[in-house]
Amino acid sequence: MENSRPNDTPLVTSIIHAASSELSPISNAGNGRQIMKLVINGDSHTQAHLGQVITHYLASLQPHRQRFLGYPTNEEFNYEALAPLLHLHLNNAGDPFHGSSFTLNSTSFEVSVLDWFANLWDIEKNEYWGYVTTGGTEGNLHGLLLGREQFPDGILYASQDSHYSVFKIARMYRMQCIKVSSLISGQIDCHHLKALLLANKHKPAIINLNIGTTMKGAVDDIDLVIKTLHETGFSRDRFYIHCDGALFGIMLPFLKSGGPKITFKKPIGSITISGHKFLGCPIPCGVVIARLNYINALSRDIGYIASRDATITGSRSGHAPIFLWYNLQKKGIMGIKNEVENCIRNARYLKDQLGDAGIGAMLNEFSNTVVFEKPLDDEFVSRWSLACNGNIAHVVVMQHVTIQMLDSFVAELVHNRSIWFQQDGIRKSLCIADDVGAVNCSCALHKANMDIQSNNYALQQIKQNV
Secondary structure: OOOOOOOOOOOOEEEEOOOOOOOOOEEEEEOOEEEEEOOOOOOOOOHHHHHHHHHHHHHHHHHHHOOOOOOOOOOOOOOHHHHHHHHOOOEOOOOOOOOOOOOOOOHHHHHHHHHHHHHHOOOOHHHEEEEEEOOHHHHHHHHHHHHHHHOOOOEEEEEOOOOHHHHHHHHHHOOOEEEEOEOOOOOEOHHHHHHHHHHOOOOOEEEEEEEOOOOOOOEOOHHHHHHHHHHOOOOHHHEEEEEEOOOHHHHHHHOOOOOOOOOOOOOOOEEEEEOHHHHHOOOOOEEEEEEHHHHHHOOEEEHHHOEEEOOOOOOOEOHHHHHHHHHHHHHHHHHHHHHHHHHHHHHHHHHHHHHHOOOOEEEOOOOOEEEEEOOOOHHHHHHOOOEEEOOEEEEEOOOOOOHHHHHHHHHHHHHHHHHHHHHHOOOOOOOOHHHHOHHHOOOHHHHHHHHHHHHHHHHHHHHHHO
16 A cells, blocks of 8 residues: 555644634634644744744643653753754764864764763774664664674564664665564564574574564573574674664663673674663654774765764764753763663552553563553554554553553543443453453453463462462
8 A cells, every 4th residue: 555645735744732813824623623734835934923932832741741751751851051043053963982173063972872882782992883863763773784794695584573674774774674473572482583593594594672662672692692693603793783772771781680781792793772762852762882893884074074983874963962061971880870760669559550441561680661452442552642553452561651641541541441442342341461461361251271370379379388
């Protein structure tokens, strides 16, 4: 089916809840809502008029912000101190370590941010290269390009739970890509990976690993993947590992209970994170760190900017590095650690609340992503900005997600569920065992099995104590 635009008019519309006589034309969309047409017709408008448009737009966003649960962006930040920078165009085109003739740049801030991440992931300053990207997808674009340049005939292996950008990148680069099965948790299935590697031993391997999968927040077992590569005869000079750590790449090192170690002391080639996710930023951004010895294949001298360049884009935001620098300096190590622990603690709270309400839910050990059955009503899904895939949905518990917000969500879900089930004549939970495992499913069949197992266990305990 061909792609098409939502409507054939050149108008961009925004749903708002308040109207103003000056913000015309405004039409009624039903349900008490109004649609403001943001047509650019060539007329000049006053600052006051434009200010009103933005004020109404901001007001329309507040209800969404109060129920924003399904996507991994931190909405709890304050960058008011950086407002004067919006009067400048800052551009970090080129290699941040070489500078450029475009003097309105923030590469000094950028290098400081890169050094921080290099230290976090255990790689020396003289051994790494990186830059501030537009987000995780650009980081994947860069990391996987390094892998392809290292091994032009290599095969890209990525689990079925990998971010959709990975498979899009494979098409863009015309790389042979093999999708690896995932475990119920969302982790890459190393048994399947081993079989695939053995079947393709004649070609180098480019491995995409997930440090927090998109839907389930699963962390791939890097050590087991490396062991699998060695067991199948892939020496260090015949594989490249890229780690997509969009959300959890920065959280994992600060877990109180430890967890898998993400470090360049292991044979990985590159790591990327999204800056707007855990740290929080008003504009999409990210960081990619790679081994310096891989960069020469991409780096070229660019006379126009008097710099070298190995980045994906040309012009790059000079504001994003300053936002990241400011955020890291303001939070400090303990601030980040406290935020990580709070997100994990609140995610466990949500999982428990759903379970107490008879709603099957899954939460991976090192994750703040709670997976549960997809609500039956699209309006409810939209109201809470939930991300869904097949029969499941998830909540990503970020810094702006409070206990009160989670309580409201669960209460509303429980109430609406009873209505949906009565309307459809179901009156029972949907089976999501194939997605989250039988132990996390609360459908009638699996709940009955779990009750039987619990009763049997209780009887065994009684017999042992007699």
